[in-house]
Amino acid sequence: xxxxxxxxxxxxxxxxxxxxxxxxxxxxxxxxxxxxxxxxxxxxxxxxxxxxxxxxxxxxxxxxxxxxxxxxxxxxxxxxxxxxxxxxxxxxxxxxxxxxxxxxxxxxxxxxxxxxxxxxxxxxxxxxxxxxxxxxxxxxxxxxxxxxxxxxxxxxxxxxxxxxxxxxxxxxxxxxxxxxxxxxxxxxxxxxxxxxxxxxxxxxxxxxxxxxxxxxxxxxxxxxxxxxxxxxxxxxxxxxxxxxxxxxxxxxxxxxxxxxxxxxxxxxxxxxxxxxxxxxxxxxxxxxxxxxxxxxxxxxxxxxxxxxxxxxxxxxxxxxxxxxxxxxxxxxxxxxxxxxxxxxxxxxxxxxxxxxxxxxxxxxxxxxxxxxxxxxxxxxx
Numbered sequence: 001x002x003x004x005x006x007x008x009x010x011x012x013x014x015x016x017x018x019x020x021x022x023x024x025x026x027x028x029x030x031x032x033x034x035x036x037x038x039x040x041x042x043x044x045x046x047x048x049x050x051x052x053x054x055x056x057x058x059x060x061x062x063x064x065x066x067x068x069x070x071x072x073x074x075x076x077x078x079x080x081x082x083x084x085x086x087x088x089x090x091x092x093x094x095x096x097x098x099x100x101x102x103x104x105x106x107x108x109x110x111x112x113x114x115x116x117x118x119x120x121x122x123x124x125x126x127x128x129x130x131x132x133x134x135x136x137x138x139x140x141x142x143x144x145x146x147x148x149x150x151x152x153x154x155x156x157x158x159x160x161x162x163x164x165x166x167x168x169x170x171x172x173x174x175x176x177x178x179x180x181x182x183x184x185x186x187x188x189x190x191x192x193x194x195x196x197x198x199x200x201x202x203x204x205x206x207x208x209x210x211x212x213x214x215x216x217x218x219x220x221x222x223x224x225x226x227x228x229x230x231x232x233x234x235x236x237x238x239x240x241x242x243x244x245x246x247x248x249x250x251x252x253x254x255x256x257x258x259x260x261x262x263x264x265x266x267x268x269x270x271x272x273x274x275x276x277x278x279x280x281x282x283x284x285x286x287x288x289x290x291x292x293x294x295x296x297x298x299x300x301x302x303x304x305x306x307x308x309x310x311x312x313x314x315x316x317x318x319x320x321x322x323x324x325x326x327x328x329x330x331x332x333x334x335x336x337x338x339x340x341x342x343x344x345x346x347x348x349x350x351x352x353x354x355x356x357x358x359x360x361x362x363x364x365x366x367x368x369x370x371x372x373x374x375x376x377x378x379x380x381x
Contacts, residue, residue, distance in 0.1 A: 005042035015269040063268030070175040085271035089126040090264035091255030098254035101316035115139035120166030123173035137373030175206040189214035197223030204230040204254035219245035236340035250321040291355040300362030
């Protein structure tokens with residue numbers, strides 16, 4: 001059995017070597033010739049999986065180690081009798097940590113307390129629902145919008161117009177091209193033009209969810225909002241001028257904790273085992289290394305505000321990724337796309353908040369609650 005895989009999916013040999021022969025390629029460069037005699041295809045979000053790629057091949061299973069399926073033509077796969085699987089929720093905690101970490105730094109940069117701010121979450125899926133809970137437990141006012149879920153009967157959702165009036169807007173929707181709930185340019189020019197100067201916009205979903213040309217115009221206009229972009233139209237080649245106007249820009253790494261990426265690999269491995277009737281011989285815990293940071297300790301006299309933000313930024317500080325991406329934007333145009341992909345390929349080992357045990361002396365129930373809300377393991381003395 002032959003397996004073709006994106007070379008940047010972690011631990012593919014460890015999980016899949018017992019299933020078949022593995023050949024890896026850069027995800028953007030996988031061609032019909034590569035998959036012609038393959039039985040299994042393993043991808044990430046950067047490989048379009050469609051008729052053009054797979055017609056005439058013997059592929060019978062496609063696994064994408066990502067939450068979304070917008071890069072996969074599921075209608076074609078179903079018509080061709082090809083099984084497919086994704087990894088819903090695999091990196092949801094990582095994206096929540098990205099947003100929380102970014103807000104922590106912005107609180108200093110822009111001079112506000114988290115509890116003062118309201119947050120509008122666009123999309124209450126795996127990520128949005130976890131983010132809603134975390135931010136509410138941090139004391140922030142949270143309103144979420146998700147028409148498909150509202151139609152399915154979920155409660156406590158708000159109209160998009162109301163959500164867009166919040167101090168912070170965080171986008172967590174898939175890219176949907178057709179049907180009643182399309183999300184391409186969900187944040188249209190009209191919406192973007194009406195963003196206030198005191199608002200913060202964070203997009204870590206898909207670049208095409210907002211109108212980048214309109215956003216660039218708004219950021220050039222008087223009293224612009226503060227914008228954080230982790231995703232862009234046309235990746236890996238991004239709009240340098242737009243990036244320069246944003247408060248922070250990062251190279252599509254919001255979900256890039258090692259824990260989240262390996263969870264995606266494990267999930268598609270399990271799906272493949274079920275599909276071909278093999279026992280599951282491997283588990284995530286077999287392969288994850290010991291985290292470089294295991295414990296943080298705060299004394300009884302530690303200021304709760306300082307302790308919360310210190311813990312968050314010790315695990316994730318958006319300024320590191322922002323600086324790395326901005327350095328690539330100074331390269332010649334023909335080198336920037338490769339540099340963007342290299343930042344993702346060689347991304348540092350970032351571990352989830354849940355890998356860190358925090359030692360608290362003297363109770364501090366409020367601090368304990370907030371640290372737990374964003375995923376830390378707490379031990380009080």
